[in-house]
Amino acid sequence: MQTFAEATAVLPRGDAFEADLDPQWAVGDKLHGGYLMAVLGRAVAAASDHPHLNAISAVFLRPPVPGKATVSVELLRNGRRFDQFRARLAQDGDVCAEALITQGGLEEVDPWWTNATPPPLPDEADCFLLPSTPPGSDFSVPLLDVVEHRLDPAAMGFAVGKPATDGRVGGWLRLVDGSDWDPLSVLVALDMVPPVSLVLGVPGWAPTITLTAYLRRVPAPGPLRVTMHATDITAGRMDETAQVWDAKGNLVAQATQLAAIRT
């Protein structure tokens, strides 16, 4: 089993980068969007003088398969405080994902102002450890063998026919290999919890049409807390907002996505 850093590594190849997509970071047979964004972010980091991904907006055009992929990076703006890039992940000449990325620094300072308080969640040990293959299911989530995900039992009602109604779900996350979270692996954390639609009682997955993430600080060592909520589900479209908190209770990252569901 590879570490996250190994699974997202890129090698310069001509004027682009080569990645080797790891089937472990997948939901069913689909590679996870946060994992693909991290691969794009890894290539941008190699092309920039600035150390950290600050913001990414991605569209997911067609699902890549595990194995070799090409990441190309184009500098759009070169700045003293941040650069901006376009990054594309392609396989066999077809573009699978494209993103706009802002690359800058993340400073270890307290917020100047914040309104963000960590979510109320039961203790990690009292949350429900999601199995990679649920008992009696033929659907497996290999990602859950590399990311330990303990879900808030308050969001589990759908599994026994009593869906929640508030459109919120939360949980705890650790990397199984014991490594600390970093700004790129946090991209995976931002889209780990089950779709809000599932928690509301709509069966099936909710594929991401587009996702935007902002990284706000380098996470402290220890588990992450994540919450996700939806605002509106209309005509087969759902918005979801995620927030991620580190073990010190600081907001580490936030994301919004537009997803497709069958209501």
Place this chain on the structure above:
Amino acid sequence: MQTFAEATAVLPRGDAFEADLDPQWAVGDKLHGGYLMAVLGRAVAAASDHPHLNAISAVFLRPPVPGKATVSVELLRNGRRFDQFRARLAQDGDVCAEALITQGGLEEVDPWWTNATPPPLPDEADCFLLPSTPPGSDFSVPLLDVVEHRLDPAAMGFAVGKPATDGRVGGWLRLVDGSDWDPLSVLVALDMVPPVSLVLGVPGWAPTITLTAYLRRVPAPGPLRVTMHATDITAGRMDETAQVWDAKGNLVAQATQLAAIRT
């Protein structure tokens, strides 16, 4: 004075489009980001079989000046329910803004589920009509001569040395020419209110680094209500989330942005 539709018109020119950027849609001498996104969206609409912009994520690379600009559009994904495009606005060969756009339909149906309630705001007539040139100021906002913006007085404390602390600001918006809001002009509405940082007492503008908007339905005729809030201001970076509601009380659009401020 041009209507919004005229000010954002694009004409096919070879394999791209030509726009004529209107100095009226500006804050100081900087063209408004929502206006530039609408110009990009206009070109995408001309290139797609789908009628409405569903999602846009843009980076603002260098400010264009009023006058001729070129908009180029590349189809990234062609789908039955939505297309995805890259769109770029360039002037004299320099790219000023680049965006990833999802173009689909917007259906006139009630939400299947929603958590979204319109914000409590004083009546439109009891809100403060923002002047395009404040008395005693040498800074003008030409945009306020085409968009009538009445700000919630609760957010005005900063102007008399009593800044708000909750990081929320809201107001009412109408197009001065009397036309109804549409999914492209709503992009302007999503970034009209003063920066949350200003309301919190930090003088100066807060330039957008990147902005993502989701359109959720075609607005009903009448004024829009808009709210904006921030979550965290750290190391010169602020996130802002906007929501826009139509006269029927339905959520029309939502946006998030990462902005730069000097704290």
